[in-house]
Amino acid sequence: MDPSSGLSHEKLPPVAVLHPPPGDFAAYIFDCDGTLAATMRVHYQSWAKAIRAQNADFVLDWPVFCSMGGMSTHDTLAALKRRFSLVLDEEQLRASIDATLAGDALDNAEPCEDVLELARKAIADGLKVAVASGGQRRYVQRTLRAIHAETLFPVVVTGDDVLRMKPAPDLFLLAAEKLGVKPASCLVIEDSPRGREAAEAAGMACLLVEPR
Numbered sequence: 013m014d015p016s017s018g019l020s021h022e023k024l025p026p027v028a029v030l031h032p033p034p035g036d037f038a039a040y041i042f043d044c045d046g047t048l049a050a051t052m053r054v055h056y057q058s059w060a061k062a063i064r065a066q067n068a069d070f071v072l073d074w075p076v077f078c079s080m081g082g083m084s085t086h087d088t089l090a091a092l093k094r095r096f097s098l099v100l101d102e103e104q105l106r107a108s109i110d111a112t113l114a115g116d117a118l119d120n121a122e123p124c125e126d127v128l129e130l131a132r133k134a135i136a137d138g139l140k141v142a143v144a145s146g147g148q149r150r151y152v153q154r155t156l157r158a159i160h161a162e163t164l165f166p167v168v169v170t171g172d173d174v175l176r177m178k179p180a181p182d183l184f185l186l187a188a189e190k191l192g193v194k195p196a197s198c199l200v201i202e203d204s205p206r207g208r209e210a211a212e213a214a215g216m217a218c219l220l221v222e223p224r
Contacts, residue, residue: 030126030127030219032130033217033219037139037198038140038193038194038197038198039188039191039193039198039199040130040141041141041187041191041198041201042131042143042144043081043082043143043144043201043202043203043204043207044143044145044152044155045145045147045152045203046081046203046204046223047124047127047203047221047223048124048156048159048161049122049123049124049155049159050122050123050224051117051155052077052078052203052223053224054121055113056072056074058109058113058117059072059088059109061108062104062108062112063092063098066099066100066104067098076095079205079206080092080204081178081204081207081223082177082178082179082202082204082210083146083178084146084171085102085106086102087177089102089105113151118154118158119157119158123161124224128159128161128164131161131165132164140166140167140191141164141166142168142169143156143169144170144183144187145168145171146177146178147170147171148172149170152168152170153168167187167190169186170183171183173186178204179206180210181211181213181214181215183210184198184210184211184214188214188216196215198217199216199219200214200216200217200219201219201221202218203220203222204223205220207220
């Protein structure tokens with residue numbers, strides 16, 4: 013089924029246990045959408061619908077959308093305009109995306125159990141954990157509640173807290189600062205190439221997972 017055809021909440025198949033790279037880490041910093049929660053399809057579908065409302069013949073490619081993970085709405089829109097010569101009104105696009113996300117799609121989000129288990133194990137091992145997401149805080153908080161992880165992370169930083177989004181390192185550096193650990197002692201768990209770029213720019217190791 014075309015992932016843009018409707019909002020889907022199918023159960024995820026079992027996945028293998030994640031193994032972090034070797035290192036003397038003091039903290040793990042997790043992305044949210046597509047990493048902790050299987051919500052990339054939800055966001056993809058909201059974008060695809062919003063773009064079709066203004067460009068009926070345009071089909072947003074899933075790999076293209078995933079490659080832009082971590083970018084702000086404004087930067088994602090600008091990138092799509094440059095790449096595909098689209099004519100899009102940002103205010104109208106934002107309103108359409110918000111209208112979709114205002115429904116129950118995020119409230120029904122499925123957790124990425126392998127990533128959540130990695131977070132739980134890190135806590136059990138005495139490591140600090142945080143969330144660093146380029147999404148809006150209201151959506152990130154709803155997503156964390158949906159996957160029953162809202163009390164798991166004492167530090168949550170979002171796109172509302174920084175001026176520069178991924179691949180800039182700001183989100184990860186702010187998370188490390190709030191955790192009270194050095195950037196070099198942090199492992200970032202991400203699902204997007206730009207997230208990995210941001211981690212590397214912050215001087216952090218990165219475990220890249222498949223976006224879900």
